[in-house]
Amino acid sequence: MGTRYPGRVLIVSEADDLHAAAMEAALREHHADGPLRLDLRDFPRESGTVRIDRSGATRSLAGISGLDEVTAVWWRRPHPSDVPVGVRSDDDAYRQAECDGFVQGLLWSLPARWVNEPGHDRIAHRKIVQLDTALRAGCAVPETVITNDPDEARAFAESCGTPVVFKRTGTSRAEFSETRLLESADMDRLGGIRWSPTIFQRYIEPECDLRVVWVEGHEWVVRIDSRAGAGQVDSRLDTSVGFSPSRLPAAVSKSLATLMGALGLSFGVVDLRVGLDGQHYFLEVNPQGQFAYLEIKTGLPIFASLANLLIHGDGTVAGW
CATH class of the missing domain: 3.30.1490.20 (ATP-grasp fold, A domain)
Incomplete structure (x- = not known):
């Protein structure tokens, strides 16, 4: 059992997100920490308030107490606020903007460790930004x-x-x-x-595909035997083929670190394709990518690594 952490972890995601539920379990198992869970669709149906005075700021949102004790946030799959539709579209747009601005301001003002920082997360989702940054970081790009x-x-x-x-x-x-x-x-x-x-x-004819879960400098690399299945073009949904732990060549690892640093991401799921020429081609990075199936297939302690990042700021897992 890990050392009791003095702060709290907040997970912002869909209420039925399996990754969020698995992370909650990992935090309880490894750190005895019961995280807070927030689905932004609960607002404005449930209230939110921010008070600012000489003593500082206090926050409450959607019935969740303890927000001011939060020291780490997993910005997992945030939704917009769920604002009921009215009669006039202009009024609806105004209320949506006000609710989103309130919720984002309330959360983003928390002096917490963010995985990932929302501004960086939003920019890094743009695939043109990814590809251009990857090329400048030394990655091979088709x-x-x-x-x-x-x-x-x-x-x-x-x-x-x-x-x-x-x-x-x-x-x-x-x-x-x-x-x-x-x-x-x-x-x-x-x-x-x-x-x-x-x-x-x-199109890059594959020798194999690699899915890399990046946790603040720690690479959890999974080799996908994409040539053996029907998903040679896009292996992301083909779980019938072989999955195995792997490692990146030093030069590829260095370029990947440069890319993630330039994008400002402490977490991301990176798709690489190893071509028949032996080159490792960068395809994309998803700052909120799916990885539970990779842990199930390989036994890699990815959830424990991410839990350690949220708790201690370091994704190291003892014995790995």
Whole structure:
């Protein structure tokens, strides 16, 4: 059992998020700490108040007591406030902005350790930012065009000389959108990207895929035998193939550390592809990525590592 921590951990996520529930269990098991849980959709149905005077600030939100004792926050999967729809859309937009501004101000003013700091988290979610930063950090990045111009997309695909994949530019809670090969039938539908900018990227034939859970300098690397299954193009949903703990070459590890530092992330789930040429290609990093299945498949102590980061500021796990 770990040493009792003098502060509190706050997990901001969906009420039914399995990762949040597993983290709560890890904190109780390893640190005897019962974290606070917050789903932002509970506001403004439940009240919130901030008082500021000479003695400092006190906060209450959605029936949660002890917010002012919070010393670490896992900004896991925050929702906007759940503001009821009224008669006028302008009024709805105003109330939504006021509620979101209140909740964000209340939480972001906490003098806590953030995993991840919300401003950095928001910027790092932008895939163009990721790819450009990764290239400058020394990572290998497949040739890429991101555009809403059908002619630009068509010219890139025709000049690439290899298969091309396409995928979404943004992120949301909408239905999962997998990376797909660009087929001849898709070329006839490129006009649709005018209203939906799309990433087009040279396809890397895989030797394997690597999913790296980054916990403030600690790399939990999982090798995915993507060539053995149906998910060679996008292995993220194919759990039928082999998963095993792995390690990164020193040069790749150094570039990854530079990337995460430049993005200001203390946590993230990074997707790399090892090509047939032996090169480690950076595909993306998700600051709120899924990793529970990686721990189940490999036994790597990822939840314990993240719990240690929240509690002690260090993701080291004894014996690993």
